[in-house]
Structure formats: C-alpha cells, structure tokens
Amino acid sequence: MKALRTRHRIERVALELFDRDGYDNVSARQVAEAAGVTERTFFRHFATKLEPLMGNPDQRIEYFTDLLRQQPLHLDPLEAVLATIAHEEAEYPPTPEDLMRRRIVLATPSLLPEIQAFERAIERGFVEWLAERTGRSVDDFEIAVVASILVVTRRNVFEAWSSSGGSETLLSLSRRALATLDLHLDPATAGDAAGQEGDQGVGRDGDASDDGEG
Amino acid sequence: MKALRTRHRIERVALELFDRDGYDNVSARQVAEAAGVTERTFFRHFATKLEPLMGNPDQRIEYFTDLLRQQPLHLDPLEAVLATIAHEEAEYPPTPEDLMRRRIVLATPSLLPEIQAFERAIERGFVEWLAERTGRSVDDFEIAVVASILVVTRRNVFEAWSSSGGSETLLSLSRRALATLDLHLDPATAGDAAGQEGDQGVGRDGDASDDGEG
DNA sequence: ATCCTGTTTGTCAGTCACTGACAGATCGTC
DNA sequence: GACGATCTGTCAGTGACTGACAAACAGGAT
Numbered sequence: 001m002k003a004l005r006t007r008h009r010i011e012r013v014a015l016e017l018f019d020r021d022g023y024d025n026v027s028a029r030q031v032a033e034a035a036g037v038t039e040r041t042f043f044r045h046f047a048t049k050l051e052p053l054m055g056n057p058d059q060r061i062e063y064f065t066d067l068l069r070q071q072p073l074h075l076d077p078l079e080a081v082l083a084t085i086a087h088e089e090a091e092y093p094p095t096p097e098d099l100m101r102r103r104i105v106l107a108t109p110s111l112l113p114e115i116q117a118f119e120r121a122i123e124r125g126f127v128e129w130l131a132e133r134t135g136r137s138v139d140d141f142e143i144a145v146v147a148s149i150l151v152v153t154r155r156n157v158f159e160a161w162s163s164s165g166g167s168e169t170l171l172s173l174s175r176r177a178l179a180t181l182d183l184h185l186d187p188a189t190a191g192d193a194a195g196q197e198g199d200q201g202v203g204r205d206g207d208a209s210d211d212g213e214g
Numbered sequence: 215m216k217a218l219r220t221r222h223r224i225e226r227v228a229l230e231l232f233d234r235d236g237y238d239n240v241s242a243r244q245v246a247e248a249a250g251v252t253e254r255t256f257f258r259h260f261a262t263k264l265e266p267l268m269g270n271p272d273q274r275i276e277y278f279t280d281l282l283r284q285q286p287l288h289l290d291p292l293e294a295v296l297a298t299i300a301h302e303e304a305e306y307p308p309t310p311e312d313l314m315r316r317r318i319v320l321a322t323p324s325l326l327p328e329i330q331a332f333e334r335a336i337e338r339g340f341v342e343w344l345a346e347r348t349g350r351s352v353d354d355f356e357i358a359v360v361a362s363i364l365v366v367t368r369r370n371v372f373e374a375w376s377s378s379g380g381s382e383t384l385l386s387l388s389r390r391a392l393a394t395l396d397l398h399l400d401p402a403t404a405g406d407a408a409g410q411e412g413d414q415g416v417g418r419d420g421d422a423s424d425d426g427e428g
Numbered sequence: 429a430t431c432c433t434g435t436t437t438g439t440c441a442g443t444c445a446c447t448g449a450c451a452g453a454t455c456g457t458c
Numbered sequence: 459g460a461c462g463a464t465c466t467g468t469c470a471g472t473g474a475c476t477g478a479c480a481a482a483c484a485g486g487a488t
Contacts, residue, residue: 044436
C-alpha cells in the first residue's frame with residue numbers, strides 16, 4: 001500500500017530530474033535522495049534506472065496488440081497497425097508526462113539500444129497477432145518478415161511525425177508508408193510465397209504478382 | 215606494435231572464455247588475467263567488454279555498403295541487399311572464429327539491445343546508400359521506410375538461415391522474402407509516393423499501383 | 429494501549445563495467 | 459647504454475546493481 005505511493009513518488013522525481021539534467025547526468029542515487037529515499041529502495045521498486053522512464057514494456061505491448069485485435073480483418077496488417085496508431089493518438093492524446101518521457105528518450109542517444117530492444121519485444125507481439133490472424137505458425141518465415149516490417153514502419157511513421165512538428169499528420173504519413181510498400185499477406189488469402197525454383201540469382205524469376213493459392 | 219599482439223591475444227582469449235562459460239558469466243577482469251594482463255589494460259585496448267566480440271561496427275558497415283554499391287542499378291534495393299549477402303557468404307565463407315562469435319551472440323539474450331543498436335547503425339548506412347542510388351535526400355521519409363525494411367529483412371533471412379541448420383539456403387530464403395513484399399522504390403523511377411488526399415481512414419483509396427512520375 | 433505479524437525501509441558490504449592519473453617498465457633507435 | 463615514445467601496472471573512484479540482515483513501520487486482534 002505504502003510501497004505504491006513511494007514508487008510513484010520516485011517515478012515522478014526521476015522523470016523531472018531526467019528531463020532537467022539529462023538521463024545520463026543523473027544517478028540512481030540522486031533520484032533516490034531527491035525522492036527522500038535510499039538508493040537501495042530505488043532499486044527495490046525499479047529493477048533498473050531505466051524502468052521509471054520506460055515503464056513495463058510487456059504491459060504496453062499487450063495493450064497495443066489488444067487494440068490491434070479489434071481491427072477488422074479486411075485490413076492489411078500494415079493498415080491495421082497504422083490505423084491503430086492514428087486512432088489511439090487521436091482518441092487518447094498523450095499526457096504531459098507522456099511527452100516528457102518522449103522528450104527524455106529522444107534527448108538520450110545512449111538509450112538507443114534499449115529502445116531497439118523494446119522494438120524487438122513489440123515484434124514478438126506482432127508475430128503472435130499475425131499468426132492468429134492468418135492461421136499460420138509463429139515460427140513462419142513470412143510472418144517474421146511481415147512482423148518486423150510492421151514494427152519498423154510503425155517506428156518510421158512515428159519518428160517522422162514527431163520530428164515534423166505538426167506539419168505532417170499520422171494519417172498522411174501512414175498513407176505514404178502504405179504507398180511505399182505493398183505487403184503480400186492478406187489475412188484471408190495468406191499467400192504461400194515462393195518455394196525453391198533452382199536457378200541462380202536472387203531476383204524474382206517470372207513475376208511475383210499474386211501467386212494465388214487460396 | 216606490441217599493442218597489436220596484446221590486443222589480438224586478449225581478443226582470442228575473450229572469445230574462448232565467452233564461448234565456454236557464457237558472455238555474462240565472464241568478467242572483463244577474468245578475460246584480462248587469462249590473457250596475462252590487467253583489467254585496466256583490457257580496457258585500454260577495448261572500449262567495452264563487448265568490443266572483442268563485436269569488433270568495430272562502423273568498419274563492418276562500411277565494408278558491407280561498399281559491396282552494396284557495386285550491385286547493378288537495375289536491381290530493387292532489397293534484391294541488391296539479399297544478393298550481396300548471398301554472394302558474400304558464398305564467396306567468403308565464415309571462419310571458425312566468425313561462427314564462434316555468432317554462437318556467443320545467439321547464446322546471450324542480454325546482448326540483444328546491442329545487436330539492435332548495431333542494426334540501427336546498418337540502417338543509417340543503408341539510408342545513405344539509398345539516397346545516393348535514388349537521388350533523394352537522406353531525410354526522405356520513403357528512404358527511411360525502405361532502409362529500415364531492408365535491414366530487418368536482411369536480419370530475418372539471416373536468422374531463418376542460421377536456425378534452419380542448412381535445410382534452407384540464403385538464396386531460397388531471399389526469394390521467399392522478396393515474394394513476401396514488394397517495394398515501390400525503383401532506383402530509376404523512384405516513386406514519388408502518395409501525398410495527401412483528404413479523406414478519412416488510413417486505407418489506400420484507389421490503388422497504389424504504379425503512380426508513375428518518371 | 430499493547431502485542432503480533434507482515435511489509436517497507438535503511439545499512440552495509442560486495443560485484444562488475446569503466447575511467448582518470450601517475451609511475452614504472454619496455455621498446456626501438458641512435 | 460642513454461633516450462624518448464609506447465605500453466603497462468597500480469590505485470582510487472564512479473555508477474548500476476545485488477544479497478543479507480536488522481530496524482522501523484504499518485494494520486488488525488486483544
């Protein structure tokens with residue numbers, strides 16, 4: 001009961017200090033003491049110095065994929081992902097705290113590896129979602145390819161959006177992303193993709209078109 | 215002169231220990247002492263504990279993008295990347311040491327963030343390459359989208375290949391990846407992609423097809 | 429108020445990655 | 459064999475994190 005309040009206090013103080021002085025210039029001890037607590041206590045509530053900033057990744061991923069599952073099946077996977085982002089951002093605009101978190105992360109290059117690892121976690125969530133949606137296995141190669149593309153495209157749309165400073169909307173960027181690529185993985189006809197056709201070179205032979213096997 | 219030999223010795227010992235006992239279970243001090251050297255000396259030759267394992271990322275990226283630049287222009291970007299991988303792997307098969315490095319990395323989940331950050335570095339290299347190839351800006355949104363897709367697809371092909379244990383070839387996987395997606399970014403006609411067409415929803419309106427503006 | 433029990437916290441000591449400063453060793457060279 | 463440059467060891471310190479233990483602090487039952 002009390003632990004929760006302490007946890008929130010530490011988190012709030014941590015964000016403020018990270019934002020003011022830079023994540024790398026603030027030690028866990030400083031955050032702890034500013035929150036009226038010992039360093040040891042800090043690490044009892046947060047496994048890492050990063051956690052007050054990033055929150056629980058699994059939780060966020062589950063939330064997002066839950067939204068994804070509510071998207072109609074006639075959408076391409078990429079359409080579904082982009083629509084979810086745009087809808088979510090419009091429906092529940094980010095709180096000042098959310099914006100602070102984003103600001104801190106963007107201002108801290110040394111955090112890049114962690115962010116990237118977080119993306120991989122998202123990717124796993126997408127793989128499961130795609131597997132459900134298409135009836136394929138989670139080990140399926142095409143599922144893996146598509147899932148990873150969804151993740152990075154999501155990131156690109158997001159990054160372009162936040163760095164455009166409002167001149168672009170999530171919607172317009174989503175359309176441009178969609179126009180740039182064309183995923184061959186409809187939920188219904190879940191293309192079986194190429195097998196092996198024993199000639200040399202990597203290029204497509206005849207034409208990819210729709211090798212339809214419904 | 216002597217430093218180079220010391221460096222190589224540390225590197226060799228590091229790989230052996232990492233491989234035998236696991237990266238996380240071997241401290242920099244242990245590596246140093248096994249190499250007949252102080253911990254401080256270890257960190258004089260390598261900036262991080264990771265470096266003996268990963269080498270210089272920038273160097274590897276430059277090497278790969280140099281190969282990319284030699285690919286004929288009529289190839290799709292993805293074709294060029296996949297062809298380069300396949301060709302490289304066939305021409306210069308990995309040494310036992312290369313295999314050891316891969317083994318260690320795969321056996322060490324805590325290294326995931328670093329690997330991911332490395333991928334982002336590759337992505338930056340790809341962006342430059344694509345910008346040259348298409349005559350676009352390195353800040354171009356479509357370039358960013360395509361570059362990130364190239365990177366993750368490269369990874370997917372590679373991972374599927376190493377985990378298939380030889381049942382799949384880089385070539386066959388490359389073909390499957392190519393069939394799965396279809397990039398709209400030819401080096402010549404470098405599609406201008408969609409602008410804004412003011413209706414709601416993220417879905418493509420008419421059809422993406424080839425909005426040719428050559 | 430008091431006792432009892434479980435939770436929360438502080439203290440202490442330790443590991444590991446990594447760094448700066450300085451002094452001793454070693455190398456190639458004349 | 460003296461000499462300047464390079465290489466290395468020693469020492470001390472920071473910052474993230476962990477385990478062990480005991481003191482402080484709940485809240486409810488008596």
